[in-house]
Amino acid sequence: xxxxxxxxxxxxxxxxxxxxxxxxxxxxxxxxxxxxxxxxxxxxxxxxxxxxxxxxxxxxxxxxxxxxxxxxxxxxxxxxxxxxxxxxxxxxxxxxxxxxxxxxxxxxxxxxxxxxxxxxxxxxxxxxxxxxxxxxxxxxxxxxxxxxxxxxxxxxxxxxxxxxxxxxxxxxxxxxxxxxxxxxxxx
Amino acid sequence: xxxxxxxxxxxxxxxxxxxxxxxxxxxxxxxxxxxxxxxxxxxxxxxxxxxxxxxxxxxxxxxxxxxxxxxxxxxxxxxxxxxxxxxxxxxxxxxxxxxxxxxxxxxxxxxxxxxxxxxxxxxxxxxxxxxxxxxxxxxxxxxxxxxxxxxxxxxxxxxxxxxxxxxxxxxxxxxxxxxxxxxxxxxxxxxxxxxxxxxxxxxxxxxxxxxxxxxxxxxxxxxxxxxxxxxxxxxxxxxxxxxxxxxxxxxxxxxxxxxxxxxxxxxxxxxxxxxxxxxxxxxxxxxxxxxx
Numbered sequence: 001x002x003x004x005x006x007x008x009x010x011x012x013x014x015x016x017x018x019x020x021x022x023x024x025x026x027x028x029x030x031x032x033x034x035x036x037x038x039x040x041x042x043x044x045x046x047x048x049x050x051x052x053x054x055x056x057x058x059x060x061x062x063x064x065x066x067x068x069x070x071x072x073x074x075x076x077x078x079x080x081x082x083x084x085x086x087x088x089x090x091x092x093x094x095x096x097x098x099x100x101x102x103x104x105x106x107x108x109x110x111x112x113x114x115x116x117x118x119x120x121x122x123x124x125x126x127x128x129x130x131x132x133x134x135x136x137x138x139x140x141x142x143x144x145x146x147x148x149x150x151x152x153x154x155x156x157x158x159x160x161x162x163x164x165x166x167x168x169x170x171x172x173x174x175x176x177x178x179x180x181x182x183x184x185x186x187x
Numbered sequence: 188x189x190x191x192x193x194x195x196x197x198x199x200x201x202x203x204x205x206x207x208x209x210x211x212x213x214x215x216x217x218x219x220x221x222x223x224x225x226x227x228x229x230x231x232x233x234x235x236x237x238x239x240x241x242x243x244x245x246x247x248x249x250x251x252x253x254x255x256x257x258x259x260x261x262x263x264x265x266x267x268x269x270x271x272x273x274x275x276x277x278x279x280x281x282x283x284x285x286x287x288x289x290x291x292x293x294x295x296x297x298x299x300x301x302x303x304x305x306x307x308x309x310x311x312x313x314x315x316x317x318x319x320x321x322x323x324x325x326x327x328x329x330x331x332x333x334x335x336x337x338x339x340x341x342x343x344x345x346x347x348x349x350x351x352x353x354x355x356x357x358x359x360x361x362x363x364x365x366x367x368x369x370x371x372x373x374x375x376x377x378x379x380x381x382x383x384x385x386x387x388x389x390x391x392x393x394x395x396x397x398x399x400x401x402x403x404x405x406x407x408x409x410x411x412x413x414x415x416x417x418x419x420x421x422x423x424x425x426x427x428x429x430x431x432x433x434x435x436x437x438x439x440x441x442x443x444x445x446x447x448x449x450x451x452x453x454x455x456x457x458x459x460x461x462x463x464x465x466x467x468x469x470x471x472x473x474x475x476x477x478x479x
Contacts, residue, residue, distance in 0.1 A: 117205075
């Protein structure tokens with residue numbers, strides 16, 4: 001099916017009129033690659049596919065940057081794009097069996113102690129997030145791990161400010177209780 | 188609002204460090220990205236869309252994750268198709284909010300009848316040839332539509348009353364596991380909870396529906412450019428979505444309305460070639476007469 005633009009109907013699809021400069025994309029990538037990569041993981045993209053999905057997110061960004069109107073919500077915008085890309089990847093992979101151990105984009109430290117600590121931190125935080133309702137986990141993740149502001153979160157997930165506040169309050173309460181129990185069981 | 192306590196903050200910062208890419212990995216990924224941008228800057232996510240030049244709406248406006256997503260996730264595309272068909276058949280001055288309820292209230296409307304139960308197409312001479320083959324398909328869709336009809340009203344209610352408070356009872360404390368050491372049970376390599384992915388897929392259907400509703404509303408009030416933009420957004424977000432067919436129809440109408448008659452007719456032709464038995468076929472055939 002032929003492609004159709006709103007105004008640029010004569011523009012062929014393969015020559016994006018709005019392609020952003022490589023420098024700009026490079027800057028955004030350096031600033032936000034980790035954020036996007038973690039978001040993709042949270043959206044369920046298998047580790048082995050994260051790198052491709054990450055690239056795809058920034059290709060979309062390059063394609064659409066000119067239409068992005070600065071609202072101080074770049075990460076919210078990236079989060080939405082990452083969600084679109086992740087959904088695409090999830091649909092494609094939905095029935096594909098996952099290998100138990102796939103190559104990960106994440107680093108594997110040489111120091112065994114550090115390696116253990118990192119694995120433990122990942123396991124702990126993921127276990128905490130996994131036990132929460134996904135809507136609450138998402139807010140906690142964006143606020144505490146990615147340090148987005150509440151308005152940014154509201155924009156990223158499309159809910160009202162007050163909803164974000166109440167979810168965050170709930171999540172933080174759970175987190176502190178959970179930490180306390182963790183401390184008790186370790187001591 | 189208080190931030191996380193000190194042990195919590197430490198754990199989180201360790202988690203961040205553990206889930207960040209190493210500098211050389213980031214560098215490698217960046218080089219690959221730059222090479223890709225130089226070679227083929229077209230995203231693969233939305234193969235069928237040229238991006239509009241209009242500024243996009245704020246993310247929150249076109250991606251509403253509303254309280255009703257659980258309900259809407261159960262609604263099939265057939266219901267939406269029925270709603271769209273009804274709407275396509277209604278006169279242009281009616282407010283869009285009334286659309287879905289008309290499916291229930293006015294089954295005698297010609298288009299509504301087609302969408303719901305009647306195996307007979309509207310009496311249009313141009314359509315009769317094709318429609319003679321339709322009944323095998325239409326009744327099946329119609330059955331689904333009828334069964335789902337009562338739920339249309341439910342959706343409509345949800346659309347009119349989106350202000351369902353989300354914060355009430357979201358997380359009963361009982362969902363938390365009993366005290367223990369969850370880390371000991373958590374798999375080290377399965378970083379993603381399966382449940383999250385499923386919820387995400389369900390939520391995406393709601394987003395998809397919401398976006399289509401906005402596109403419809405824009406088309407309804409005569410803002411075809413805006414409708415095209417939203418439909419492009421839809422194609423980008425949900426290239427293989429549940430409402431892809433309805434989207435194609437809406438785009439044909441929007442193109443025609445925006446004065447791109449030739450394109451609309453080309454698209455209509457390929458739509459009919461690909462989906463001659465679509466419940467939208469009759470509408471598509473009359474979508475954009477010559478001279479528009």
